[in-house]
Amino acid sequence: MTRVLQVSAELFPLLKTGGLADVAAALPAALAAAGLQPRLLVPGFPAIRQSLSQASAVGPVALPWGEGAATLLRGRLPGFELPIYVLDAPGLFDRPGSPYANEVGEAYADNHRRFALLGLAAAQLAEGVDPGWQPDIVHAHDWHAGLACAHIAASRARRLTQARTVFTVHNLAYQGVFAADHFRDLGLPAAYFAVEGLEFYGQVSFMKAGLHFADAITTVSPTYAREIQTPEQGFGLDGLLRHRAGVLHGILNGVDYDIWSPAHDPVLASAYDAHDAAGKAACKAALQRECGLQERPGAPLFGIVSRLTEQKGLPLVLQALPGLLEAGGQLVVLGSGDAWLEAEFSAAEARHPGQVVRRTGMDERLAHHIYAGSDVMLVPSRFEPCGLTQLYGLRYGALPLVHGVGGLADTVVDATLEDLAADTATGFVFNAYTAEAYGRALRRVFALWSQPACWARVRAAAMRQRFGWEGAAQRYVEVYARAMQS
Template sequence: MRVLQVSAELFPLLKTGGLADVAGALPAALAAVGAQPRLLVPGFPAIRESLSGECAVAPVALPWSEGRAALLRGRLPGFAMPVYVLDAPGLFDRPGNPYGDAAGVAYVDNHRRFALLGLAAARLAEGVDGSWKPEIVHAHDWHAGLACAHIAASRSRRRSEARTVFTVHNLAYQGLFPAGHFCDLGLPPQHYAVEGLEFYGQLSFMKAGLHFADAITTVSPSYAREIQTPEQGCGLDGLLRHRAGVLHGILNGVDYGVWSPSGDAAIAARYDAQDASGKAACKAALQRECGLAEQPDAPLFGIVSRLTEQKGLPLVLETLDELIDRGGQLVVLGSGDARLEAAFADAAARHPGRVARRTGMDEGLAHRIVAGSDVVLVPSRFEPCGLTQLYGLSYGALPLVHRVGGLADTVVDCTLEDLAADTATGFVFSAFTADACRRALRRAFALWSRQDNWARVRAAAMRQHFGWDAAARRYVEVYDGLLAS
């Protein structure tokens, strides 16, 4: 089957979070199970600069008067299949990240930028590339949500028969815009309705995907259940319950070609589950790199995350004194909320040699932190899937997580029975409170004091496999179901 994947990010060329990792790994996994995937991405500078063998496919008419846009087809390094690039310099050739300027301020025309991405997907579904026409268009997160709406409009005009799949990566980020921007989207007037894009007097690109897609997926089974509740539905739980029959929770995978300590060129020493001795060298190298005291007997806790309240980082700050008092160390990589950035900077200043803080997105350092840490902290308030805990398992950095979403689906707590059965892989707390997080932290220190048991749990963690093969088969089942209906 011919599948068009539509995403705003693509690892390794353009990444702000886990969406890029998924978009970068899933196409090859789909090809391995017999699908014929291609990609559609916006023409951001990093993408355009990497595109080779490009040819023009077709112009894309803009719903507004000024500017130009065209679909290009070419090759990107690391991808075996052709890639379509939406070339619109006036919209995408800008500094900063895909969504905002260098100061983090969202671009005021983001509604146009990502509406055009959806429109381009619909044009491909209508067959503007005479050599390839998708049967399935798989749109990822709100940035691609309007692909489902545009294709629904195309089907109503009998211009396309493509079916659509919409994957929710994080329901909290919905792509909300003023209702007055609807005229820029190129959609039929009837699409601005309660059964459409309208969301409490605004436009919601996320709601467009949820309403118009033929099938909905999200990135873990637990999160699929949680978003149907008022607590985690972000105002869309009623719609999700209404569409529960086409909602599938498919756990994200890990690209072990990128995230495996046995072949990682970014880390100080390679190791695996059979011989984890190289992890000590990775820990010592990380301590030196980050200015921490080089103490092999001090448990090292690592955070690689956006610094947001959603990630549960206030719990880390509330329990930090106990972590330090018990002899632990902490290294933090990330940026985001100014208050959290300042709080971790203050912690590093108060605890030199015990707490290290690095800002921004540094892919190599992220690998070195996961390889060198004994524990990776992911205490998220909510977490659709989470990849950091999966990377931690692969590298033997035991995850300490809140029992929610994909974290609940992938980490087994160090209870007595799971320790006895060799199934424990980390530390899990259920209530989202500092006290519950503190108790999980104490369990980590208790296990650390029994190094034979620690080594057994680390080995069990490293034996876990969350590859993309299983996820790809599940996606193909969803696609098959749509094509058979």
Template sequence: MRILQVSAELFPLLKTGGLADVAGALPRALLAAEQDVRVLLPGFPAIRAGVADSVQVAELDAPWGERVRLRLGRIRTDGAPDLRAYWIDAPLLYDRPGNPYEDAQRQPYGDNHRRFALLGFAAARLAHGLDPAWQPQVVHAHDWHAALTPAYLAFGPRHGHPRVGSVFTVHNLAYQGLFAPWDFADLGLPATAWGMDGLEYHGQLSFMKGGLGFADRITTVSPTYAREIQTPEQGCGLDGLLRRRAGVLSGILNGVDDQVWNPATDALLPHRFEAGQLAGKVRCKTALQAQLGLAPGAETPLFVVVSRLTEQKGLHLVLGGVDAILARGGQLALLGSGDAGLERALRERATAAPRSVSVTLGFSEPLAHRLFGAGDVTLVPSLFEPCGLTQMYGLKYGSLPLVHRVGGLADTVVDATLEDMADGRATGFCFDTFDADDFGRALRRAFALYRRPADWDAVRAIAMGRPADWGSAAARYLDVYAQALA
């Protein structure tokens, strides 16, 4: 099957969050399943630099009149086939400081509606024959940045080409790509694409609605999240539309890329290890404690956080739980950035107890791997979580997740209750009420289990052995693609 994946970022070229990990791993899993898959990306500097052997395959006029080029090259991966990659060559839109979505002052770029409408527009043009040498049968768009792809497919001329199926994946419904209503005029879509059954959302322009309303099939990144977003509590105002389209909505749990996240082969760890041979994990903790200035101690329970610092991620619960962690003899190491108030408060805690609390603001891929490699408990107390990859990395690296039982967290972590431990199912710690008391009780359970080394080792072994391969997820997506084609 010829499949075009469309996303704003892709690991290892450009990453701001879990979207990049999925966008990088799924195409490789589809290639391994002998599918003809290509990706389409905006021409951000990191993407331009990371796509080798690029050649121009077409020119196109954006709906607002700007002339841009489409290039095709390849992303090389050690030990795997190269991934063919289209990228949009439009320096005036994409060659900017800051991250892909915001300027250096963390303000969204004022023309983001154009920058990401072009991504969906180019995807639809590819589906309708822009590259005469290759045409997809299915286009798979990821999150709001690519969400106009199904709308452009629905309203664009096919020029005699076969119908192309469309799939849209919601990675996080809370980020919807909302713009001023007058920005609709730039999109080149007919007036019939506006309105309650189109892209209009309470008077604003919603990219997310383009994907949810016009895609042949909709997926989310976990089964539980697929159910949650059909409720007023988690539907972010779109639950009615999602309930109407429930027949084409499904949840497919993300996998873990074994080429990137595998403690037995991870070159970013100072020492490798695997289930049943954990001496390397102990040495990873010792090395990390020295690196971060924490007090040495192999028996000290180390709690780790790798997260955006936002309200969604429940970091105020972590902040409120620091005293309980320290009082019971634990340490906390955090990597992340986001809300300025949270950053300031966490820095203050690290300054007050530098031998017990480490806070690194920003993002570092090597440090993220080292935190999972060294950690005993990975904290993921999110208010909501579509899938979550952090807890899955924690499972793989034997850093038992402590999670709020929602979304993908509920689908991947089994609480270490006596009965689930007896059944050999327990993999971490869960709490159900999103408040400090329930979070605190989960912390106490983690400390209690840590003081019982035999039981801790048993739960950790089950966690590290939990299947999380992308091959199974890719097979599910192929079923969805076939449904979109039909």
């Protein structure tokens, strides 16, 4: 039975800033169902450390820079059947703010140390520090875990392990780039600071470490796997990705339908499903009351659940907002991010009380209410590796309006005349990233909304879509098998 160590900086529901946490929580169970033996390694952030039970020390983790202490623990977390490894280093992880930045959004100056140590702990597990379990595959997620691939390559060179590595790119735009003089803190051979290694335009890149040293690379949708090999979306790494195209695989993220199901969601005002969507009207009315929107069943309600960043296409939303409101629509926004976007959405709320509402942070309960109560989910991202918002929107009958890139292009079928006639349309897609193209898609939303029977058919088709983890897990099983043969 293949043993797979998943390495992630986040884990739903204990610690989440985006979709990475959802993937880290759902994939291990899917792998176990596929016949593998997965375990998790996560940093000892306060929410995780406080939830850990049956904890026992596996061993110390030496800090390459000398001072401080860290211990690798094994224990249990609520909701997870598999054992969890936690890198316990209070001096590095027991801090306020997000996992990566302080309360005012400034990245921690020692992030290179914090996440280098995560990679080093993964390598120690690959070397057999836990006598009861040693991974065959170490699967590192995003730049925070990228150094696991480099450390394990160094361990293999010293014949301390035979473990193979898989590196998943969740978002190539976030690369973990640090000053060159930080390399000495990473605990890696000096030769690894090179073009054929971590060096990236005179700096150190954790993302490049994963891409260069991993035995296999995956990313979170087939279209994104192609896009990141281009200069437009390669963020300076497209040449390396083209060079490694033979081991690069696009595997679409899945949805945990035990959590995301309007028929069984315990926080909703009313249950509903694709066969009987009557309860969605009650969810919409409840959301309007909860958020202080005018309780108008005939007003199409648009939802945004997102980090408020330019990447998410939110400038397009703001530019077209007057037209959306003049046509009778409403907008609810949940998220935090760039200060200027937060200010713009707050100003829109002040100008249009009862029509626009903005809520801050990542409120999981309210997010479920927005998916259930909205008629449309806006996901006009400039680029989008996979996207989970549109998948949740499909499941809850909130038709996604998306820019046709990455996973958005792979999961949403545009409401063209042909697809409407074939009952395969599930949302609205625009291809050029322009205000004009977005505006045309928005007008098509209102045109379909004016035909309730057609809208109901598209909504039912959307809700019938299935993007579960079973198929994704099977693809990962295949990738692991190939990596072990390399």
